[in-house]
Amino acid sequence: MTIPSAYGAFAYAYDKALGERFFKAAQRVLDDVMRRHPTHERTHLDLACGTGLAIAYFASQGWSSIGVDASMSMLGAARERAPRRLVCGDIRALPMRTTFSRVTCLYDSLNHLKNRADLVAAFRAARSVMRPDSLFLFDMNHPDVYPAIWGMKDPYVAEGTGWRLEIATLYRKRDATGIARVSGFATLAGGVKEPIRERHEQRAYSEREITDSLAEAGLAAIEVRDFDPYNESDTLAAEGVKLFFVCRAVS
Numbered sequence: 001m002t003i004p005s006a007y008g009a010f011a012y013a014y015d016k017a018l019g020e021r022f023f024k025a026a027q028r029v030l031d032d033v034m035r036r037h038p039t040h041e042r043t044h045l046d047l048a049c050g051t052g053l054a055i056a057y058f059a060s061q062g063w064s065s066i067g068v069d070a071s072m073s074m075l076g077a078a079r080e081r082a083p084r085r086l087v088c089g090d091i092r093a094l095p096m097r098t099t100f101s102r103v104t105c106l107y108d109s110l111n112h113l114k115n116r117a118d119l120v121a122a123f124r125a126a127r128s129v130m131r132p133d134s135l136f137l138f139d140m141n142h143p144d145v146y147p148a149i150w151g152m153k154d155p156y157v158a159e160g161t162g163w164r165l166e167i168a169t170l171y172r173k174r175d176a177t178g179i180a181r182v183s184g185f186a187t188l189a190g191g192v193k194e195p196i197r198e199r200h201e202q203r204a205y206s207e208r209e210i211t212d213s214l215a216e217a218g219l220a221a222i223e224v225r226d227f228d229p230y231n232e233s234d235t236l237a238a239e240g241v242k243l244f245f246v247c248r249a250v251s
Ligand SMILES: C[S@@+](CC[C@H](N)C(=O)[O-])C[C@H]1O[C@@H](n2cnc3c(N)ncnc32)[C@H](O)[C@@H]1O
Pocket: 003, 004, 007, 019, 047, 048, 049, 050, 051, 052, 053, 054, 068, 069, 070, 071, 074, 089, 090, 091, 092, 105, 106, 107, 108, 109, 112, 113
């Protein structure tokens, strides 16, 4: 089992261009799910925690969180928000034995897993840290967004003070894989301008593949909702943008 390559300087620009914007929308869904499923025990595990946005959200509501991510540079950015309880690890083989009342995995992180066996491994790992009353909350991209958005000719471009990000994407139908070439720069601590040059891949999964993988791992969705964080659905040739799952362990 190999750990995917780190995000590098992308972590800083990711946070500014993508992470914060995404989390504003994700927070509305989380607020609703958390209100409808209250719990006394406030222990939270964030899988593929990235720059720590979910950890900061849970902490602001009195939860104790642990974040796991494979990228040291994403964890470095997370440390700014959540100085403690960050673990470098692979979400397919979690390095912990305790259980949590809420487990999250946000911003299509599970689409980074390139085949169904890996997706099932990540679901089994999530299941292993859940009790019967725990909930696992995650979002994945609707498969239609890969041809509709990742297949677009024009790159996504964003810039701000001290950073620039350009993401050119393509969709390879034969293995349902989206490929992103990321370039730009981020000016890091000490004024060092660090180039961004990375390649990321994502796999498109149908809702059926996701629910079958959940079942193989001993999990069941109690809710699946359409999630359109940037209100794009009307402008896209896609039946959905993202799917947000709320799951329980089944015995
Ligand atoms: C799109 S980012 C999302 C980060 C964060 N969840 C958020 O909402 O901003 C995807 C994250 O998944 C992490 N990741 C991808 N595959 C992973 C794996 N197998 N184990 C742990 N982390 C992984 C990457 O390092 C990256 O931080």
